[in-house]
Amino acid sequence: MKSTMKSIVFAASLVCASGIAFAADKSWGSGADDVAFQAMLKSGFREKGIAKLTRLDQDATQAFCSDPQLVASKDGAAMAAKIEAENMKTVKWPTDGVWLGSHAAGEALAQSGRGLTSTDTADTPNGGNCYNCHQISKKEISYGTIGPSLYNYGKNRGNGEDALRYAWAKIYNAKASNACSNMPRAGHMGIINEKQIKDLMALLFDPASPVNQ
Amino acid sequence: MMKQPQVIGAVLALIGFAAFTGVIRAEGDNSIESIEKYREALRDGNPAELYEAQGEELWKKKAGPKNASLEACDLGLGAGVTAGAYAQMPRYFKDTDRVQDAESRLLTCMSTLQGIDTAKYVAAAWASPEKDELNALVTFISGESKGVKVTMALDHPKTKVMYELGKRMFYYQGGTHDFSCASCHAQEGMRIRLQELPYLPSQKGAGVAWTSWPAYRVSAGQMWGMQWRLADCFRQQRFPEPIYASDVTVALSTYLAATAAGATMDTPGIKR
Numbered sequence: 001m002k003s004t005m006k007s008i009v010f011a012a013s014l015v016c017a018s019g020i021a022f023a024a025d026k027s028w029g030s031g032a033d034d035v036a037f038q039a040m041l042k043s044g045f046r047e048k049g050i051a052k053l054t055r056l057d058q059d060a061t062q063a064f065c066s067d068p069q070l071v072a073s074k075d076g077a078a079m080a081a082k083i084e085a086e087n088m089k090t091v092k093w094p095t096d097g098v099w100l101g102s103h104a105a106g107e108a109l110a111q112s113g114r115g116l117t118s119t120d121t122a123d124t125p126n127g128g129n130c131y132n133c134h135q136i137s138k139k140e141i142s143y144g145t146i147g148p149s150l151y152n153y154g155k156n157r158g159n160g161e162d163a164l165r166y167a168w169a170k171i172y173n174a175k176a177s178n179a180c181s182n183m184p185r186a187g188h189m190g191i192i193n194e195k196q197i198k199d200l201m202a203l204l205f206d207p208a209s210p211v212n213q
Numbered sequence: 214m215m216k217q218p219q220v221i222g223a224v225l226a227l228i229g230f231a232a233f234t235g236v237i238r239a240e241g242d243n244s245i246e247s248i249e250k251y252r253e254a255l256r257d258g259n260p261a262e263l264y265e266a267q268g269e270e271l272w273k274k275k276a277g278p279k280n281a282s283l284e285a286c287d288l289g290l291g292a293g294v295t296a297g298a299y300a301q302m303p304r305y306f307k308d309t310d311r312v313q314d315a316e317s318r319l320l321t322c323m324s325t326l327q328g329i330d331t332a333k334y335v336a337a338a339w340a341s342p343e344k345d346e347l348n349a350l351v352t353f354i355s356g357e358s359k360g361v362k363v364t365m366a367l368d369h370p371k372t373k374v375m376y377e378l379g380k381r382m383f384y385y386q387g388g389t390h391d392f393s394c395a396s397c398h399a400q401e402g403m404r405i406r407l408q409e410l411p412y413l414p415s416q417k418g419a420g421v422a423w424t425s426w427p428a429y430r431v432s433a434g435q436m437w438g439m440q441w442r443l444a445d446c447f448r449q450q451r452f453p454e455p456i457y458a459s460d461v462t463v464a465l466s467t468y469l470a471a472t473a474a475g476a477t478m479d480t481p482g483i484k485r
Contacts, residue, residue: 031374032381040378044461048454055388055453062386116389116451132405144405184390
């Protein structure tokens with residue numbers, strides 16, 4: 001996790017230091033230039049528990065998506081495509097060729113929104129946060145609406161290789177298909193592991209999963 | 214002094230939880246509407262009033278090495294004027310040469326008028342006697358603006374800069390989950406679970422948010438000022454902790470209050 005973050009930050013500084021930083025300066029009103037903004041960030045936060053100050057360091061994707069004017073600009077679409085391609089390169093496919101785990105374990109993971117906050121510990125199991133934004137099983141009526149409904153996900157799409165690959169990549173790194181998606185990069189950022197991704201895949205695709213009833 | 218609100222809070226939380234879950238099971242798709250009714254019902258006995266009373270007492274009580282009260286504190290409308298002051302904050306203050314929100318300004322007055330070393334108030338945990346005092350004080354101050362329209366003079370260059378910095382902060386992504394304030398609050402009509410999210414870049418959304426804090430949180434049995442509200446958003450964003458009354462927090466509040474301009478203060482509020 002730590003080394004991942006570090007390498008991302010390093011990559012970000014290589015890719016973005018000049019280009020995006022320059023653009024960002026022009027995207028904000030007078031007085032909110034990079035120097036003033038960074039000074040405010042540096043003086044405005046303190047480490048708390050596992051939430052270290054390095055979490056304020058952005059990678060290329062975060063820097064791009066923090067600038068809505070740049071995202072919507074003439075060059076924005078081309079930059080987004082580049083960022084999507086970079087994120088796609090990070091996707092690690094199932095090592096044993098098996099796509100689906102346990103839908104019951106997937107449901108439990110989808111329910112949990114815990115993990116990685118300043119009041120969690122390193123031992124707190126990370127949740128998938130799925131129900132915060134998605135409708136999934138019909139039984140759970142407490143669901144968010146920031147993401148699309150996933151009810152009947154597998155039933156509507158079938159279990160073909162393309163559908164499985166698309167969903168796996170979406171869970172592993174949501175920015176591989178949509179540069180500024182609101183969805184976290186669950187696999188890439190080390191929020192959940194390969195086994196847990198399989199469980200979420202089963203929740204979506206297993207014909208016996210409540211999602212497909 | 215703190216005992217009474219906490220007990221009432223716990224009782225309310227229990228009643229609230231029972232009502233809340235019952236309502237959802239019974240009404241399914243009408244759950245949001247039902248939650249609104251539940252909130253409406255709660256407003257009749259808002260425990261925040263007890264914090265207001267406590268805050269007023271703290272405002273008038275002599276304290277600190279200088280054995281002085283806060284009654285001479287200038288919240289922007291002149292020394293000692295509390296009525297309507299919160300509705301015009303954050304604002305630029307000449308004596309500190311800073312843009313300050315109510316909490317930041319209270320710290321200044323505690324330091325200058327009472328001679329209190331406010332560092333320990335800034336450093337203290339959210340649920341601590343120090344923060345309880347500040348939350349009570351800001352609840353009192355905000356209550357003095359109930360029914361007053363939010364106005365924000367962006368005429369001073371430093372206020373304008375804080376607004377711009379706050380706007381940029383609103384969109385700033387970071388951490389393990391790539392979250393910014395905008396991840397949840399930059400689309401109209403969205404929810405996290407069943408919690409509706411105000412669309413903060415709009416006057417309506419910012420108005421609803423800005424004018425309802427400080428608020429009593431029934432589920433937590435705690436009184437939260439905007440500083441605590443912002444800090445808990447950052448916690449859920451997986452960010453490190455914003456320092457109490459730091460420019461990051463004042464900038465975000467300046468952006469929010471300026472966007473909310475024209476809305477009517479309805480503090481102290483009550484939340485689930």
